[in-house]
Amino acid sequence: MNVFYEEDGDLKAATVLMDNESSLQVEAPHGKRSKIKSNAVLMRFSQPSAAELLHTAQRLADDMDVEFLWACCTPDAEIGFEELTREYVGHAPLPVEQAAVLVKLHAAPVYFYRKGRGRYRPAPEANLRAALAGLEKKRLQEEQKQRAIGEMQAGRLPDWLHGDLPTLLYRPDKNTLAYKTLEAASAVMHLTIPQVLEHCGALRDSRSWHEGKFHFEYFGPLPPDAAYPLVLDHSRWPLSKAAAFSIDDAFTTEIDDAFSVTEQDAEHWKVGIHIAAPGLGFAVGSELDRVARGRLSTVYMPGDKIPMLPESVIRAHTLEEGRVNPALSLILTVRKSDFEVVARESCIDRVNVARNLRIHDLEAQFDPEAPTGPHPFHQQLRVLWQLAQRLAVGRGVKERPAQHYLDFNFVVEGDRVAITQRPRGSPLDTLVAELMIEVNAVWGKTLVDAGMPGLFRTQVNGKTGLSVKPAPHQGLGVAQYAWSSSPLRRYVDLINQWQLISLLAGQAPPFSAQDEELLAIARQFEVAYEAYNEFQRNMERYWSLRWLQQENVAERDALMLREGMARLAGLPLVVKVHGAAETLPGTTVRVSVERINLWDMTLVCHLKAILEPLSEVSQT
Numbered sequence: 205m206n207v208f209y210e211e212d213g214d215l216k217a218a219t220v221l222m223d224n225e226s227s228l229q230v231e232a233p234h235g236k237r238s239k240i241k242s243n244a245v246l247m248r249f250s251q252p253s254a255a256e257l258l259h260t261a262q263r264l265a266d267d268m269d270v271e272f273l274w275a276c277c278t279p280d281a282e283i284g285f286e287e288l289t290r291e292y293v294g295h296a297p298l299p300v301e302q303a304a305v306l307v308k309l310h311a312a313p314v315y316f317y318r319k320g321r322g323r324y325r326p327a328p329e330a331n332l333r334a335a336l337a338g339l340e341k342k343r344l345q346e347e348q349k350q351r352a353i354g355e356m357q358a359g360r361l362p363d364w365l366h367g368d369l370p371t372l373l374y375r376p377d378k379n380t381l382a383y384k385t386l387e388a389a390s391a392v393m394h395l396t397i398p399q400v401l402e403h404c405g406a407l408r409d410s411r412s413w414h415e416g417k418f419h420f421e422y423f424g425p426l427p428p429d430a431a432y433p434l435v436l437d438h439s440r441w442p443l444s445k446a447a448a449f450s451i452d453d454a455f456t457t458e459i460d461d462a463f464s465v466t467e468q469d470a471e472h473w474k475v476g477i478h479i480a481a482p483g484l485g486f487a488v489g490s491e492l493d494r495v496a497r498g499r500l501s502t503v504y505m506p507g508d509k510i511p512m513l514p515e516s517v518i519r520a521h522t523l524e525e526g527r528v529n530p531a532l533s534l535i536l537t538v539r540k541s542d543f544e545v546v547a548r549e550s551c552i553d554r555v556n557v558a559r560n561l562r563i564h565d566l567e568a569q570f571d572p573e574a575p576t577g578p579h580p581f582h583q584q585l586r587v588l589w590q591l592a593q594r595l596a597v598g599r600g601v602k603e604r605p606a607q608h609y610l611d612f613n614f615v616v617e618g619d620r621v622a623i624t625q626r627p628r629g630s631p632l633d634t635l636v637a638e639l640m641i642e643v644n645a646v647w648g649k650t651l652v653d654a655g656m657p658g659l660f661r662t663q664v665n666g667k668t669g670l671s672v673k674p675a676p677h678q679g680l681g682v683a684q685y686a687w688s689s690s691p692l693r694r695y696v697d698l699i700n701q702w703q704l705i706s707l708l709a710g711q712a713p714p715f716s717a718q719d720e721e722l723l724a725i726a727r728q729f730e731v732a733y734e735a736y737n738e739f740q741r742n743m744e745r746y747w748s749l750r751w752l753q754q755e756n757v758a759e760r761d762a763l764m765l766r767e768g769m770a771r772l773a774g775l776p777l778v779v780k781v782h783g784a785a786e787t788l789p790g791t792t793v794r795v796s797v798e799r800i801n802l803w804d805m806t807l808v809c810h811l812k813a814i815l816e817p818l819s820e821v822s823q824t
Contacts, residue, residue: 206254208247208303209240210321215310217254217303233258246285246306246322249299257300264304265311268292273308274315277326285309285322314339349385356389361404369406373398373413374420396803409619410802414746415505418739422732423499429514432492434485436520438530438554447558448478449581450523451636453613454562458502458511458692459523462531462557463639465584472546473538473587477643478531478555482513482521482691483701488714492517497725500732502693505743507616512693521692523557531555532688532701532708534643536591543587543594548646552708563632572631589631592638599641599681612776614747620754621747625774640689641680647704648674648686657717658703659696659726661685670696670726696729741776742805748777749800749807757797759812764791770809783811 205220207230218230221237228245231237233255249257276291277283289297289305297305309316309324314335316324327335352362365372365382376383386397393400401407407416446464464476486492496512503510511518523529533555537547561581569579572589576582609628614621644661651658652674662668662675662685674684688704691697699715699722706713715722752760752775762770768785770793771778781787781795792815799808 206249206257207240207245208249208257208299208306209244210246211240211244215246215303215307217258219254243321247299247302252300257303260300261303261307264301265307268304268308270308270312270315273305273312274326274332279326280328282319282323282325285324288324345381349381349388352385353389353392356400356404357393359404361401361406366406369401370416370420373401373407374417398803411746411750413803414743414805415508418503419510422503422735423510427495429516432486432495432514432517433490434492434517434520436485438484441530441552441554443528443554444476444478444531444533444556446474446476446555448476448523448555449559449561449584450525450557451561451563451566451632454564457522458513458518458690459560460690460692460697461636461640461643462523462555463584463588464555465587468537471540473540473591475536475538475588475591476555477534477536477639478523478553479533479643479689479701480521480523480692481530481532481552481701481705482517483532483698483705484530484552485517485521488702496695496698497728500695500729501736503736504740506614506621506747512695518692523555523560525557525560528554528556532704534646536642538587538591543590545591545595550647550650550704550708552705567630567632570632585632585635588635588639592635595638595642596634601681612744614744616747621751623748623751623775641682641685644685644688645680645682647688647700648682648684650707651686651700651703652684654707655717656703656707656713657715657719657722658686658700659722659729661687661696670730672722672726694729695725699725744776745805746802748772748775749802749805751775752797752807753800753802759794760797761815762793762795762809764789764793770795777807779807779809781809781811787811787814 205223206217207220207228208215208217210216216232218232218238218240220228220230222229226242228240228242229237230240233253252260273288273292276288285306286297286302288309289302292305293301306322315327315332317327319325348364352365355362365385367382372382372386378384378387386400389400390397393403395403398407398410398413402409402413407413444464446466448462448464450459450462452459460480462478464478466474466476468474492513495514499510499512502512521529523531531553533551533553535549535551536545537549538544539546559581566579569577570582570585571577572586574582575586577586579585610625611628613624613626615624648658648660657672658674660671660674661677662671663677663679664675665678668679674686676683677685686700687694687696688700689697691701702714705711761773762779762781763773764770764781764784764787765778766789768780768782768787769778770781770784772795779795781793784793784795787793793811794813794815795809796812797807797809800806
């Protein structure tokens with residue numbers, strides 16, 4: 205005796221070895237023995253053999269017209285497979301014919317709904333036609349997908365996949381045909397989806413992928429640089445008699461700050477700290493304000509940046525040499541004998557910027573200890589340097605630490621990058637930093653004394669953040685610190701500038717003490733600012749890896765940190781070194797440079813040798 209039965213959704217035939225009423229011991233055609241439940245049996249038969257029945261039933265089922273089989277059924281009425289077979293063949297059915305119909309019914313759930321063991325109900329016509337249309341759509345989509353995969357393998361991206369590529373890359377709906385096609389191509393080509401698009405020329409390279417992902421997540425499509433309405437007539441503000449100069453690196457175009465030094469009298473210098481004043485050009489609530497608040501800060505990355513303000517607005521307010529621009533200025537009266545600040549005054553004025561000094565040119569020429577020097581601004585710079593030292597002492601800085609840290613500068617030209625190092629804490633760094641701390645601390649106090657709210661940078665018990673209420677910045681040694689010196693680049697500074705302008709101009713401030721909007725801005729800014737800084741660090745890692753590839757670096761010296769991590773010499777790049785888990789931190793080693801992946805920004809390194817400490821490495 206043989207049986208035809210269902211097990212785990214499959215139809216099977218076997219020879220009965222033992223019948224125990226509730227269960228059967230059976231042997232499959234290929235010899236495997238198993239135990240099945242009696243209620244799983246659909247049909248018992250003696251002839252043909254189990255193997256022959258399976259083979260013949262499948263062949264007969266393949267020749268059956270499922271549409272005709274469906275038409276043999278009474279609509280909306282259940283029917284057993286035996287009865288349906290009799291209707292279909294027109295005579296008492298043979299076991300192999302019943303098995304063939306069962307196979308066909310089992311394989312056609314669109315036409316027949318299962319209602320029990322061996323029983324089915326024909327699908328209503330409307331449901332059937334809708335289901336068939338859906339299957340046809342899926343078939344056509346599958347053909348479209350397979351054609352697209354072939355084109356992508358050949359390096360061409362089908363037109364219908366171009367669509368909204370950023371959304372497809374960075375925020376895809378994984379149920380769409382477009383994504384499923386890219387996913388299938390990725391599996392076939394053994395590439396990630398971004399790499400598939402690079403292969404097809406739809407994505408330039410891994411740099412485009414990383415920058416595009418950040419841009420999409422935080423900004424979306426930026427509007428073109430439009431002609432935003434600006435207040436450009438600032439003739440009401442007095443013109444400063446001083447010739448100001450700025451100090452920035454070679455790539456700075458958003459020049460927020462400049463300085464001036466003039467002799468007030470025989471005993472005093474007059475020192476001006478002049479801050480660009482975009483807050484005079486447009487108001488809170490304007491279209492430009494909405495643009496600035498949407499971005500919150502300029503985002504920097506090697507070789508590029510996303511400015512907070514449109515370029516037209518930056519050009520109108522940057523403190524560019526050869527121009528007279530409005531500024532928010534802090535004027536310090538400084539005693540010559542000891543560089544003590546004896547008076548401070550804030551004002552809105554117009555400043556003539558004589559020069560934009562660049563640090564890389566200036567550092568080689570400026571010796572703060574020399575009474576004279578070759579640079580035309582040497583005397584003014586020396587006054588500012590001595591003032592900066594006095595301001596640092598006033599903040600409680602007793603002795604400046606030795607220069608053990610390096611800043612890394614990335615110059616990207618096309619696909620090539622140059623990475624240079626510059627010791628942090630040079631006289632020019634100190635000069636600029638101390639004057640910026642001064643202006644931010646003084647203007648923070650100005651807001652507090654006036655009872656006017658602002659956004660304060662605080663640091664208490666090691667925790668740094670933004671607050672709408674003044675609190676000390678213990679790291680800097682000041683009672684309050686309101687970012688105000690970079691209004692072209694940070695929205696917080698622009699907010700504080702609007703508050704200060706209203707105070708100096710005798711107008712109502714745009715934000716009051718009861719305004720909860722300031723708190724919302726502080727929260728938004730902190731989240732965005734951390735994300736922007738993390739992106740900048742990631743892109744510096746990316747370009748460090750590209751530099752290693754570009755220079756064909758096979759080995760590199762490194763300084764061991766903790767837990768097998770090391771910093772490569774001359775690069776802001778920390779990597780895990782395989783085989784160095786037991787190497788003590790501070791040890792200088794040589795590592796191999798292997799398998800750089802620019803898409804996930806990884807690098808495989810193995811320990812090659814332990815070296816003597818190198819001063820250049822240890823200082824990084």
